[in-house]
Amino acid sequence: MVEPTALVALALDAAIGWPAGLYRRIGHPVGLFARVIDACERWGNRPSHSTARRQVQGVATMTLLIGMAGGGGWLLQWGLIWALGPFGWIGVALLAFPALAQRSLYDHVAPVAGALERGDLPAARQAVAMIVGRDVDTLDEAGVSRAAIESLSESFCDGVVAPLFWLLALGLPGIWAYKAINTADSLIGHREERWRAFGWAAARIDDGANLVPARLGGALICLAGGGWAIMMRDARLHASPNAGWTEAAMAGALGVKLAGPVSYDGDKHDKPWIGTGRSDTNASDIRRALALYRRACLLLWMLAGAMLLL
Template structure:
C-alpha cells in the first residue's frame, strides 16, 4: 500500500468506525485489539517487573518491555497492511484495512460513555452519575459532587478526543496501520503501567515518556479542531477556546491533556481540571480557563458532546481533503 494512500485509509477508518463502531457480538466472540495489547502488556509486567530488582534495573526492564511491545504491534500492523494491500486489490484492500484500523479508534464508544454520564445524572442523580463516570475516569467517584461528575465527564471527553480519536487517526495517516498499531500499544501501556505508583514508578517510566511524545502533535491538533468547531456550535465561544488554550494549556500537569481540555473549557465557559483525588490522594493541577464556571451540569455535558461531534466531523473532512490532495493520479 502506497504511503500516499494513508490519509485516505485514515478517512475511511474514521468513517467506518463512526458509522458502525465495534460490534458487541464480535467483542464477545474474539475480544478487541486493545484487549490483546493489554494482555501482552500484563504478561510483560508480570515477567519483567520484579519487585526485588533495583529501580535502575526495573527502568531498564520497562524500556525492554516497551521495545518488545512496539516491535510486536508494528509487525502485526505491517502484516495486516501487506495482506490487505497485496492480495485484495486496491479497492477491497483499502476497505479491509479500514475495517481493521477502525478498531483502533474510539469515536462512538467515547460519545456513548460520556452521554451515559449525562443521562445518569438526569435520571438517577448524583449516585447514578458517580457510577457512570467511574467507567471513564480514574478519580475517586465518592469524592465527586454533581458538578465534579459533570466536569470529569467533559474533561475525559476532551482528553480522549485527542488520545482515542485524533492521535490514532493522525498516525494512521502518517505511517499506515503499523503507525496506528504502535501508537495504540504505547497509549495502552501508558494507561496500564505509566502511573507513578510503587510498582510502576520505574518500570512504567519509558511508556509514560513515550506516550507523551507520540501524543504531542495530536493534542495540539485536537485543540485546534475544538476551537474551529466552536465557530459552528451554538452557545460555544471560539474566541474563549482560543484564549484559554494559549493561556492555560501549558500549565496543565500533563504536557498534552491541557490542550484539548483548555480549548473545551474556554469554548463552554467552564473552568476544568484543578485539584482532583486519585486513590485517596489529592493531585494538584492548574485550572483550565480559570475564572470560568465550576458548577457544570448534565446540560454542559450535552453541550460538550455537540462540540465534540462537530470537531470530529471537521477532522474527518480535513482528512478527506488531504486524501484528495495527495492521492496518486493516473
C-alpha cells in the same frame, strides 16, 4: 491509499463502533496488548529488582510491544495489498477502524448527562467511573460533570485524533503501534513508586506520540467553538505535556473551569484549575461538550478529506 483508508475507517467507527456483542465474544484488540504488558510487568517490575534494572526492562517491554503491534500491522497491510491489489485499502480500513473511538467515547459520556438529567446522581457516578480513574463516590453533580467533560476532551486526542494521525502518517502499522503505546501508558505509565521506573519508557514514548495530535486536537476544538486564548494560556497547567491542550481548549470553548482538586485512591491531588468561569458544571455543559466534540470530529473528517483531494 492512506487517505481513503482513513475516511472509511472514520465512517465505520462512527456508524458501528466496536459492537458490544462482539466485545463480549472476543474482546477488543487492545486486550492483547494489555495481556502482553501484564506478563512483562510480572517479569520485569519485581520489587527485588533495582531501579535501573526495572527501567531497562520497561524499555525492553516497549520495544517488544511496539515491534509486535507495528510489525503485525505491516505484515497485515502489505498482505492485504498483495492479495487484493487496488482494493487492498478497503481491507486495511476494516482492520484500522477498531483503533478509533469516536462512537465509543460519545456512547460512554452521553449516559453521564442522561443520568444527571434524571436526577440520578448514583447512576451518573457509576457511568463516569467507566471512563475516569479518580474516586467518584463523593463527587457531586459538578464533580461528575467536570470528570465527564475532562475525559471527553482528553480522549478526543487519545481515542480519535492521535490514532487517525498515525494512520495517515504510517498506515496500519502506525495506528496499531500508537494504540499499543497508549495502552501501555494507561496501564504502567504512572508516577507512583511501583510504576515510576518500569513505566518510564511507556510514559515518555506516549508523550512523544501525542505531541502533534494533542495540539491538533486542541486547535480543532477551538475551531469548533472558540477558546483559543484559554488554550494558549492554560494548556501547560496540566501535569501532562499533551492532555492540557484539548482540556484547556474545551474549558475555553465552554466558558467553564475544569480540573481542580481531585482524589485518586483516597489521596487528594490539588490540581490547578484550567479555564475561567463556572466550576459548578452540570448536565447541560456535558451536552454542550458533546456537541463541540461532534463538530471537532466533523472537522477532522474534513481534514482527512482535504488530504485525499490534494
